[in-house]
Amino acid sequence: MMMATVDAASFDVIVIGGGHAGAEAAWASCNLLREVWLDSGGRAGRVALVTIDPGKTGVMSCNPAIGGLAKGQIVRELDALGGLMPLAADATGIQFRVLNRSKGPAVRGPRCQSDKYAYAREVQRLLGTRENLTVVTGAVEDLVVEGGRCAGVGVRTAEGVVGLRGGAVVLTTGTFMRGLMHTGERTEEGGRVGEKPAVGISASLAGLGFELARLKTGTPPRLKAGTIDFASLERQPGDDEPEAFSDLSAHPLAGEFGLADQAAYGRVAERFPVLEQRDCWITRTSRAVHNVIRANLERAPMYNGQIETAGPRYCPSIEDKVVRFADREAHHVFLEPESLETDEIYCNGISTSLPGDVQERVVRGMPGCERAEILRYGYAVEYDMVPPHQIDATTMTKRLPGLFLAGQINGTSGYEEAAGQGLLAGLNAVRWLRGEDFVRFGREEAYIGVLMDDLVTKIPREPYRMFTSRAEHRLLLRADNAWDRLAGRAHGWGLLDEAHSALYRRREAASLAARRVLASATVDGVGLGQWLRRPDAAEDRVAAVVAAGSGDALAAHGSVLRSLIADERYRGYIERQRREVERLREHETTALPTDLDYATVSGLRTEAALALNRFRPATLGQASRIEGVNPSDLMLVRVRVLRGDQRRAS
Ligand SMILES: Cc1cc2nc3c(=O)[nH]c(=O)nc-3n(C[C@H](O)[C@H](O)[C@H](O)COP(=O)(O)OP(=O)(O)OC[C@H]3O[C@@H](n4cnc5c(N)ncnc54)[C@H](O)[C@@H]3O)c2cc1C
Ligand SMILES: NC(=O)c1ccc[n+]([C@@H]2O[C@H](COP(=O)([O-])OP(=O)(O)OC[C@H]3O[C@@H](n4cnc5c(N)ncnc54)[C@H](O)[C@@H]3O)[C@@H](O)[C@H]2O)c1
Numbered sequence: 110m111m112m113a114t115v116d117a118a119s120f121d122v123i124v125i126g127g128g129h130a131g132a133e134a135a136w137a138s139c140n141l142l143r144e145v146w147l148d149s150g151g152r153a154g155r156v157a158l159v160t161i162d163p164g165k166t167g168v169m170s171c172n173p174a175i176g177g178l179a180k181g182q183i184v185r186e187l188d189a190l191g192g193l194m195p196l197a198a199d200a201t202g203i204q205f206r207v208l209n210r211s212k213g214p215a216v217r218g219p220r221c222q223s224d225k226y227a228y229a230r231e232v233q234r235l236l237g238t239r240e241n242l243t244v245v246t247g248a249v250e251d252l253v254v255e256g257g258r259c260a261g262v263g264v265r266t267a268e269g270v271v272g273l274r275g276g277a278v279v280l281t282t283g284t285f286m287r288g289l290m291h292t293g294e295r296t297e298e299g300g301r302v303g304e305k306p307a308v309g310i311s312a313s314l315a316g317l318g319f320e321l322a323r324l325k326t327g328t329p330p331r332l333k334a335g336t337i338d339f340a341s342l343e344r345q346p347g348d349d350e351p352e353a354f355s356d357l358s359a360h361p362l363a364g365e366f367g368l369a370d371q372a373a374y375g376r377v378a379e380r381f382p383v384l385e386q387r388d389c390w391i392t393r394t395s396r397a398v399h400n401v402i403r404a405n406l407e408r409a410p411m412y413n414g415q416i417e418t419a420g421p422r423y424c425p426s427i428e429d430k431v432v433r434f435a436d437r438e439a440h441h442v443f444l445e446p447e448s449l450e451t452d453e454i455y456c457n458g459i460s461t462s463l464p465g466d467v468q469e470r471v472v473r474g475m476p477g478c479e480r481a482e483i484l485r486y487g488y489a490v491e492y493d494m495v496p497p498h499q500i501d502a503t504t505m506t507k508r509l510p511g512l513f514l515a516g517q518i519n520g521t522s523g524y525e526e527a528a529g530q531g532l533l534a535g536l537n538a539v540r541w542l543r544g545e546d547f548v549r550f551g552r553e554e555a556y557i558g559v560l561m562d563d564l565v566t567k568i569p570r571e572p573y574r575m576f577t578s579r580a581e582h583r584l585l586l587r588a589d590n591a592w593d594r595l596a597g598r599a600h601g602w603g604l605l606d607e608a609h610s611a612l613y614r615r616r617e618a619a620s621l622a623a624r625r626v627l628a629s630a631t632v633d634g635v636g637l638g639q640w641l642r643r644p645d646a647a648e649d650r651v652a653a654v655v656a657a658g659s660g661d662a663l664a665a666h667g668s669v670l671r672s673l674i675a676d677e678r679y680r681g682y683i684e685r686q687r688r689e690v691e692r693l694r695e696h697e698t699t700a701l702p703t704d705l706d707y708a709t710v711s712g713l714r715t716e717a718a719l720a721l722n723r724f725r726p727a728t729l730g731q732a733s734r735i736e737g738v739n740p741s742d743l744m745l746v747r748v749r750v751l752r753g754d755q756r757r758a759s
Pocket of ligand 1: 125126127128129130131159160161162165166168169170171172247248249250281282283284285286300301307308310326327328488489490515516517518521522523524525527
């Protein structure tokens with residue numbers, strides 16, 4: 110393990126890694142620390158983003174898309190929390206489409222196809238608007254511990270090893286920790302194609318006593334657009350009226366907020382969508398293609414023992430799909446443009462690490478792709494992660510105060526999951542420095558809450574991906590009501606920059622005005638509330654009534670109105686879910702001591718004691734969701750904790 114000495118460069122927060130988690134953590138920390146902070150000697154708090162190659166910040170390692178089912182809800186939550194991902198996605202989307210539009214509002218998922226080069230550039234540009242951010246080029250190989258807390262990092266740079274002092278450290282290594290890439294029998298060290306792995310940091314974490322594990326993920330081949338016969342394929346256009354992720358994009362009050370004048374918002378404030386829009390296409394695999402794959406399974410790293418670690422069950426490789434769903438005749442494959450600047454096409458649905466010659470036969474077996482040229486072969490990557498029973502739902506590690514982990518390092522998969530954790534890590538890192546209470550989102554409050562709760566109560570057997578089915582209170586966690594759920598709290602924490610804060614305040618007033626109209630206006634002889642529950646009640650008619658009744662354009666704007674309409678239409682179900690949340694509240698607010706040895710709880714089964722000692726849940730609610738803990742175990746823990754409280758009180 111390399112020992113770094115801490116030298117003069119000193120920061121309030123050090124973020125390691127410029128992926129989706131790291132970018133969001135840096136953005137949130139910068140926003141929180143933008144004001145002059147007295148504890149820092151009268152200056153704004155300083156944030157460092159240390160990353161191996163700053164030119165690769167915000168790179169999309171795999172699919173060029175943001176959002177989708179459940180992931181789109183996370184992006185909307187990021188917007189209500191003043192996040193970066195929604196702004197970058199809106200500025201660089203080349204197709205916007207709300208998935209599940211015909212289904213209920215709880216499961217609708219906004220999604221966009223991104224220009225992946227423009228996306229990474231936009232992330233870098235947005236970060237560049239934060240004056241208190243310093244970008245450092247280098248690989249962090251060592252974590253510095255002083256006084257029992259993480260106090261800095263040792264960075265290998267082109268000039269040698271330097272130490273950086275930091276009040277809090279957020280580690281977001283993605284797929285880079287001891288990354289090993291596989292294409293057929295060929296293996297190569299790397300975190301992503303063309304990029305070196307991060308090596309020393311695994312040893313540093315292990316040396317500090319962290320348990321590490323290994324996971325894998327994969328990506329499909331990219332095809333040359335000019336060699337595909339699109340005319341023979343089904344077209345997948347975007348929505349006629351694209352919906353933005355951020356409420357600040359193309360906002361009717363952009364002028365009032367001065368958005369167009371602000372570096373961070375200029376592009377999306379003027380028009381949305383910003384970039385030219387493109388179609389996607391659908392093709393499919395076939396029985397013949399499946400036979401080719403089956404005949405070559407021995408050459409697939411997953412099946413010949415070359416890779417032993419777990420891959421994603423929910424975004425499986427094509428070889429996995431062919432084995433697991435053996436009776437399926439075909440699988441859909443979406444052909445998606447990766448950029449307006451290049452002719453690369455992403456094959457969504459055939460992630461693979463089969464050898465190149467087999468990939469060619471698979472691709473050429475799909476309709477429209479008979480002559481397709483592969484520009485880049487698919488591959489799988491194995492990497493180290495830190496099983497997340499070692500973090501709290503705040504993202505701070507239990508073992509080393511001041512060290513926060515976010516993104517794929519916690520065993521998740523996906524840009525949105527990474528960004529959600531990154532924002533929370535950036536927020537809590539600053540709150541920890543300031544001695545403020547940590548923020549934990551409830552499962553009923555945000556998908557980010559569901560994600561964190563699942564991470565700290567479940568054993569990670571495969572990369573974790575978000576689904577709407579993971580949320581038990583889906584009707585409360587809609588894409589349309591993210592601002593209603595979260596913006597008020599974010600405003601209170603100082604997480605929102607001026608533009609988001611201005612919109613939040615203005616939106617509160619508009620929402621109140623709209624609800625007043627709802628309570629009093631009538632349409633076709635019935636109350637507006639009752640009328641809009643009709644299946645044929647059109648949103649634009651509701652908008653006209655609300656605009657006329659309130660005299661406020663914002664009250665009738667989709668970003669306010671959609672949540673109002675859904676609240677009204679599903680009122681009965683929503684109230685039922687709220688009652689259920691209330692019923693569970695006692696569990697969720699009963700804190701468990703962090704130093705309790707569960708082996709000493711009398712009557713507790715050994716399996717439950719072992720699981721509880723491993724996960725060390727923060728609340729009785731978390732304890733109830735840990736595998737191996739049943740309701741009677743929970744009763745025993747509850748009695749012990751209450752008795753402990755009584756002893757302390759007497
Ligand atoms: C081959 C492949 C296929 C994938 N398939 C998909 C997919 O289909 N869909 C999907 O949603 N997700 C997929 N992923 C995962 C997706 O890329 C991640 O979930 C997401 O990017 C995670 O974000 P992150 O911020 O945690 O890490 P990353 O985006 O991986 O970023 C990590 C960053 O940290 C930097 N870094 C790492 N270690 C150090 C260090 N020690 N010092 C300094 N900097 C460091 C890296 O340079 C990089 O900038 C895939 C990834 C790969 C590589
Ligand atoms: N970590 C990994 O290894 C890994 C691998 C693959 C996928 N993933 C994740 O899963 C997602 C891809 O899986 P997915 O296909 O279920 O999610 P998605 O959001 O890309 O698509 C969801 C559904 O939307 C539809 N759809 C997909 N592409 C479309 C398009 N271009 N136009 C219109 N409709 C489209 C399809 O019905 C699809 O099943 C990625 O967004 C990624 O986050 C992770």
